[in-house]
Every structure is written in structure tokens, then in C-alpha cells.
Amino acid sequence: MALPNHTPLNYRIWHYTYLTFCGLVFFFLIAPLFVILPLSFNAEQYIHFSAKMLALDPEGFSLRWYEDMIYGTKNPWGLATKNSLVIAFFATIGSTILGTVAALGLSSRHMPYKAAFMALLISPMIVPLIISGTAIFFFMAKVGLAATHTGIILSHIILGTPFVVITVTATLTGFDHSVTRAAASLGSNPVNTFMKITLPLIMPGVISGALFAFVTSFDEVVVVLFLAGLENTTIPIQMWVGLREQLSPTIMAVATCLIVMSTLILVSAELLRRRSERLRGINT
Amino acid sequence: MSQEQILSSDGIPLEESLKKAERKNKLKAVLLVAPLFLFILIIYVFPIGDMLFRSVDDRMITKMLPKTFNAMENWDGKDLPDEEVYKGLYDDLTYLKKNKTYGKIIARLNYEKSGFSSLIKKTVRKINKFEEGNYKKQFIKVHKRWGKNEYLVALKNTAPNWSYAKYLKGMDRKFDQDRNIIQVEEDRRIHKILWLRTLNVAFWVTIFCFVLAYPISHLLATLPMKYSNLLMICVLLPFWTSLLVRTSSWMVLLQQQGPINDLIVWIGLAADDNRPELMYNVIGTFVAMTQILLPFMVLPLYSVMKTISPSLMRAGKSLGGTPLVSFVKIYFPLTIPGIGAGCLLVFILAIGYYITPALVGGASGSLISNTIAYHMKSSLDWAFASALGTMLLVGVLAIYWVYNKLVGIDNIKLG
Numbered sequence: 292m293a294l295p296n297h298t299p300l301n302y303r304i305w306h307y308t309y310l311t312f313c314g315l316v317f318f319f320l321i322a323p324l325f326v327i328l329p330l331s332f333n334a335e336q337y338i339h340f341s342a343k344m345l346a347l348d349p350e351g352f353s354l355r356w357y358e359d360m361i362y363g364t365k366n367p368w369g370l371a372t373k374n375s376l377v378i379a380f381f382a383t384i385g386s387t388i389l390g391t392v393a394a395l396g397l398s399s400r401h402m403p404y405k406a407a408f409m410a411l412l413i414s415p416m417i418v419p420l421i422i423s424g425t426a427i428f429f430f431m432a433k434v435g436l437a438a439t440h441t442g443i444i445l446s447h448i449i450l451g452t453p454f455v456v457i458t459v460t461a462t463l464t465g466f467d468h469s470v471t472r473a474a475a476s477l478g479s480n481p482v483n484t485f486m487k488i489t490l491p492l493i494m495p496g497v498i499s500g501a502l503f504a505f506v507t508s509f510d511e512v513v514v515v516l517f518l519a520g521l522e523n524t525t526i527p528i529q530m531w532v533g534l535r536e537q538l539s540p541t542i543m544a545v546a547t548c549l550i551v552m553s554t555l556i557l558v559s560a561e562l563l564r565r566r567s568e569r570l571r572g573i574n575t
Numbered sequence: 576m577s578q579e580q581i582l583s584s585d586g587i588p589l590e591e592s593l594k595k596a597e598r599k600n601k602l603k604a605v606l607l608v609a610p611l612f613l614f615i616l617i618i619y620v621f622p623i624g625d626m627l628f629r630s631v632d633d634r635m636i637t638k639m640l641p642k643t644f645n646a647m648e649n650w651d652g653k654d655l656p657d658e659e660v661y662k663g664l665y666d667d668l669t670y671l672k673k674n675k676t677y678g679k680i681i682a683r684l685n686y687e688k689s690g691f692s693s694l695i696k697k698t699v700r701k702i703n704k705f706e707e708g709n710y711k712k713q714f715i716k717v718h719k720r721w722g723k724n725e726y727l728v729a730l731k732n733t734a735p736n737w738s739y740a741k742y743l744k745g746m747d748r749k750f751d752q753d754r755n756i757i758q759v760e761e762d763r764r765i766h767k768i769l770w771l772r773t774l775n776v777a778f779w780v781t782i783f784c785f786v787l788a789y790p791i792s793h794l795l796a797t798l799p800m801k802y803s804n805l806l807m808i809c810v811l812l813p814f815w816t817s818l819l820v821r822t823s824s825w826m827v828l829l830q831q832q833g834p835i836n837d838l839i840v841w842i843g844l845a846a847d848d849n850r851p852e853l854m855y856n857v858i859g860t861f862v863a864m865t866q867i868l869l870p871f872m873v874l875p876l877y878s879v880m881k882t883i884s885p886s887l888m889r890a891g892k893s894l895g896g897t898p899l900v901s902f903v904k905i906y907f908p909l910t911i912p913g914i915g916a917g918c919l920l921v922f923i924l925a926i927g928y929y930i931t932p933a934l935v936g937g938a939s940g941s942l943i944s945n946t947i948a949y950h951m952k953s954s955l956d957w958a959f960a961s962a963l964g965t966m967l968l969v970g971v972l973a974i975y976w977v978y979n980k981l982v983g984i985d986n987i988k989l990g
Binding site for chain 2: 302309310312313315317319320321323324326327330337338339342353386389390392393395396397399401402403406407410411412414415417418419421422423425426427428429430432434445446448449452456509510512514516517527530531533535538543546549550553555556557560561
């Protein structure tokens with residue numbers, strides 16, 4: 292953003308102050324994530340930058356904490372990873388199916404009390420997790436699903452659906468309904484029309500909703516804290532337990548893996564968003 | 576003027592067959608929404624209703640001392656009750672002692688009036704030595720408090736099945752002897768502090784987020800696409816990263832031997848042996864929550880600013896407005912929907928935040944949600960946790976309602 296030559300000095304000062312301020316805010320947003328990366332390769336047992344690390348001495352770095360994460364004795368990360376993936380997988384499928392179907396209904400112009408239904412279906416996103424956790428815990432304890440995978444999956448479906456509903460509804464706002472009518476006039480039944488016409492067109496919205504649902508479940512800790520027994524421990528739970536005791540380099544290693552994962556998710560979400568805009572004919 | 580009725584091809588009046596088709600479409604839409612609606616109703620809405628129910632449910636003590644309360648029904652509470660009440664109390668306590676379940680009523684009664692704990696414990700210990708008949712005298716002999724009317728009145732006060740005492744406790748108030756609502760003792764007024772701190776933190780985090788997010792959203796919206804996409808990563812990467820990862824990076828940064836403290840010492844703002852505490856207090860909560868919630872402010876602001884045409888500002892300038900005037904009169908009013916959405920979103924999220932304050936907040940930085948978790952997991956006073964949760968829920972729903980009125984809930988955009 293180069294300024295024209297004739298810009299007066301006070302505007303110039305103002306403009307550069309503004310850019311510096313923005314730079315600092317971007318730094319504030321992103322820098323904390325990058326503190327973790329080098330520390331996870333620390334050869335020592337402390338969570339600060341050792342003299343050797345600052346001197347970029349190869350001896351200051353090691354992979355021992357990654358080794359500890361994978362092979363460490365009595366180490367919970369294996370079970371936690373498995374549980375997290377299983378729970379997030381089923382929660383994502385459940386949220387995506389329920390959310391997409393509901394979004395189709397909500398986007399229909401024949402739907403009565405649309406705003407009220409929308410507000411209710413999105414409420415799990417707005418209500419503080421601590422309240423959802425409390426209420427769901429009472430319920431699961433009553434029906435005997437506390438400390439089971441099923442209980443956790445069901446509650447994560449609840450927490451994930453609002454995102455699917457929002458993203459799919461957004462995709463459907465630009466949806467041209469004449470294509471489904473055309474399919475119907477050519478003799479296609481509704482299920483066939485949905486599978487062959489509607490679904491491929493709203494697919495980017497569905498997948499990005501599914502990504503949100505996956506991340507919500509994979510990252511969720513409050514409800515699991517209430518519901519989980521020892522057998523149901525997840526990655527966030529183990530991080531929570533670890534952070535409450537002390538900061539260990541192994542946690543930094545796990546955190547680094549999670550950052551790599553979120554980068555991948557970010558890239559796929561971004562690609563999907565662009566594809567969706569292209570499909571809906573929104574030029575950017 | 577008579578009008579000929581228009582018929583559709585199968586001979587039914589058009590109006591009627593149109594209505595029929597509309598009904599069919601309506602039914603189809605409702606059926607599509609129904610599965611999720613029922614699912615949320617059963618696993619989410621009913622449990623929240625159950626939580627409300629628990630917060631006012633006070634039947635436990637009535638169930639555990641049935642004969643006592645039965646006998647107390649005819650007692651007016653003015654003088655000491657008759658033998659009948661003491662007989663009921665004797666039967667109930669003997670039964671509870673046999674089943675070893677009297678611990679629960681001790682906690683409940685002691686909450687009603689302090690002094691009940693030792694009274695019940697002592698009585699239960701000696702109850703096996705009671706002889707048949709004249710229980711009133713024997714009770715008073717075991718402990719003279721059984722002869723004081725105030726204790727028996729307090730016991731009678733626990734009889735109703737429903738009670739909003741937990742809500743009063745959440746507001747640092749309680750019932751006195753005569754069922755008047757009074758404030759608790761000065762040194763026990765902790766909840767008012769917690770509520771105020773929660774509101775205070777949520778308010779200031781919202782303000783900080785707004786001040787930091789407004790300029791960068793403007794930059795993102797006005798920069799050419801290829802630069803803004805790159806900078807957008809700075810907003811979206813934290814947004815997609817696990818909350819615990821972000822909190823742990825703040826724990827690394829803010830610890831006493833951490834980089835920020837190193838910097839402070841290096842600049843010379845503090846001595847090396849006197850490093851400031853940046854974590855386990857309210858500072859840690861503020862800093863970490865602001866960074867974590869910042870993307871939720873940037874995204875709605877950005878999506879609104881993106882729609883504002885740059886020619887508007889140019890028009891303002893060409894009509895003689897200084898940049899400041901054009902900004903205040905043109906640009907800022909156009910961004911108000913985004914400001915409303917971002918602020919309400921951040922405020923709602925901040926007011927119920929649990930994980931971050933619990934990890935970096937320490938005692939002086941913990942919020943109301945931490946207290947709810949404490950009563951759920953440690954003190955096991957689930958009724959009180961439910962009452963606090965309900966109070967928080969009412970607050971959040973009120974804000975949600977305002978949000979819906981101002982912005983419309985279906986206008987939420989993600990990414």
C-alpha cells in the first residue's frame with residue numbers, strides 16, 4: 292500500500308502507525324503458535340529456550356519428546372488418539388447427516404416458523420459449554436450412558452450440528468431450484484434428484500460443515516471432562532490433565548502435531564470455500 | 576361480476592390444488608427438520624429442563640425424614656412441638672443410622688442453620704441408648720439444642736419440596752429464621768465478586784478484541800486479494816487450532832521464566848529476581864482470552880467491511896470531507912452490523928469461558944463457569960451448580976435474543 296508522493300506528512304505518519312498497529316496485531320495472533328514448535332524439539336527437560344537452542348547448536352535439539360509421545364511407558368497418548376479419532380469420526384457422520392437434512396428443510400420456503408427452528412437448532416453453539424456439559428451429564432447419567440463412547444458421541448453430535456446447519460444453509464441460499472425442477476420434469480424421483488443433482492452442488496458446504504463438526508468434536512474438552520471415564524480419555528483431556536500438573540515437553544510435541552493437523556484442515560477448508568463460491572457463480 | 580372458476584387438468588379448482596401442493600411441500604420441509612429437532616429436543620432441551628428442575632428440587636430431606644415432617648404438619652411453630660414430633664424424629668434417625676445415610680441430611684440441615692451438624696452427629700451417636708417413651712425429654716437431654724425452638728423451626732422450614740434457596744445462595748443471600756431474605760455474612764459474599772468479575776472480564780475482552788480487530792479487518796478488506804489471503808491465514812490458523820494448544824502456548828509465554836518475562840527483564844522493567852507474575856491471575860485470563868477470541872471478532876467485521884464499496888469513501892473525500900470526517904460519517908456507520916455481531920459473539924463466548932481461565936487464571940482469574948465445574952466435580956453440590964448454570968443461561972439467552980433482534984441468527988457467517 293504505497294502512498295502517492297503528494298501525501299501530506301501527517302497522513303503519512305497516520306498511515307504508517309496504522310500499518311504498524313496491524314502488524315503487531317497479526318503478530319499477537321500468530322506468534323504464540325510458533326513458540327511451541329521449537330520447544331517441542333528441545334533436548335532438555337525444561338520449557339524454555341536453552342542456550343544451545345538459541346545458538347542453533349544441533350545438540351540443543353532432539354526428537355526425544357516425540358519418541359516419548361509414541362513409545363513412552365504408561366503413556367496415554369495412544370489410547371487418547373484412538374478414542375479421539377473414533378469419537379470424532381462417528382460424531383462427524385451423525386452431525387453431517389442430521390444437519391444437512393435439517394438444512395434442506397430449513398431452506399425450503401415452505402418451512403413454517405423458520406426463525407424459531409433455526410434459533411433452537413443453533414442454540415448448542417451459543418449456550419456456554421459448561422451448561423451444556425452439566426445438562427448432558429445429568430441426562431447421560433440417568434440413561435446409563437455416562438463414561439461410554441456412545442454418550443460422548445451423542446453429545447458431540449449435538450455440539451457439531453449447528454455448524455453443519457449454518458454452512459449448508461449458506462450454500463443453499465445461492466441454490467438455483469430450477470435444476471431440481473428440471474430433474475423432476477425429466478422423470479427423476481426425489482431421492483435420485485437429491486443424490487445426483489442437489490448433493491453434488493451443495494457438497495462444498497456439506498464438507499466444510501463436516502470439517503467444523505470434526506474439529507469441534509476433536510477439540511472438545513468440557514463435555515468430555517464431565518462424561519469421560521478412564522477408558523474414554525481423549526487427546527484434549529490428556530492435554531488438560533498434563534497442563535494442570537506441569538508443562539512438559541511431551542505436551543509441546545503433541546501440540547505441534549495438532550498445529551500441523553489444523554494447518555491441513557485450514558488449507559482444505561479454504562480450498563472448499565473457493566470451490567463453493569465458484570460453483571455458486573460468485574466471482575471473487 | 577361473476578368469475579369463472581379456473582380448473583386444473585384433473586378438474587379440481589386450481590386454488591384448491593395449489594393449496595394441496597403447498598401443504599405437501601410444507602409437510603416435506605417439516606419432515607426434513609424433524610429428525611434433528613427431535614434429537615436436540617431429547618438429548619439437549621430436556622436435559623436443560625432437567626437441570627432447571629434440579630436447581631429447585633428440595634425433596635431429599637422430605638424423603639429422608641418422612642415421619643418427622645408428617646408429625647410436624649399440625650405444629651404451629653410457636654412453642655416446642657409435642658412428643659409426636661420427637662417420636663417421628665427418633666424413628667427416622669434410627670432408620671437412617673441403620674442404613675448409614677444420615678450424612679446427606681447433615682449437610683442440608685447445616686446449610687439451613689449452622690449447629691445442626693454437631694447436633695445430628697451427637698444424637699445419632701447416642702440414639703441406640705434411647706428408651707421407649709418420652710422421647711422429647713431424652714432428645715433434650717442428649718443435646719439442649721433440641722429444646723430450642725429455633726432449631727425445630729429451621730427443620731420445619733426444610734419441609735417444602737421446592738426451594739429457590741440455591742438461587743439466593745448464588746446471589747449471596749439466604750433465608751433467616753423467619754424466612755426473610757438477608758445477605759450472608761460479609762466474608763462469605765464470594766458469588767457477587769465472581770459474577771462481577773465474569774462480567775468485567777467478558778466486557779473488557781470484548782473491548783480489547785474490538786480495538787484490535789477493527790483495524791486489521793479493515794486492512795484485510797481493503798488490501799488486494801493476494802496479500803489479504805496471506806494475512807487471513809494469521810486469523811484462520813488460530814481459529815482452527817485446538818483451544819488447548821493455544822492455551823498451552825500462553826502458559827509457555829507467560830510463565831515466570833518465559834520469553835515475555837525474559838523480555839521485560841532484558842528491557843530493564845523488572846529485576847531478574849523480581850519477575851512479575853503474568854499468569855495464574857486476571858492478567859493471564861485477559862491476555863489469553865483476547866487472543867483466543869479475536870478471530871470471532873475479525874470474521875464478522877471482515878465480512879461486513881468486504882461489502883462496503885471503496886468509492887463511498889472517495890465520494891466523501893471529493894465532497895470535501897477530511898478522512899476522519901468521511902470515516903466517522905460514512906464508513907463507521909456502515910460497519911455497525913459487523914460490530915454488533917462480533918461484540919455479541921465474543922461477549923457470549925467470553926462470559927461462559929471455562930478452560931482458559933481454569934488453566935491460566937489461578938484463583939483471582941477464575942470465572943463463574945469455574946465455580947460451576949467446581950460444584951459439579953468437587954463439592955458435588957449439583958443443585959447449586961444447576962442454579963448457577965441456570966442463572967448464567969438466562970443471561971446468555973437474553974443476549975442471544977438481543978443478537979437475534981439486531982443481527983438475525985441466520986446471518987452468522989463462519990470463515
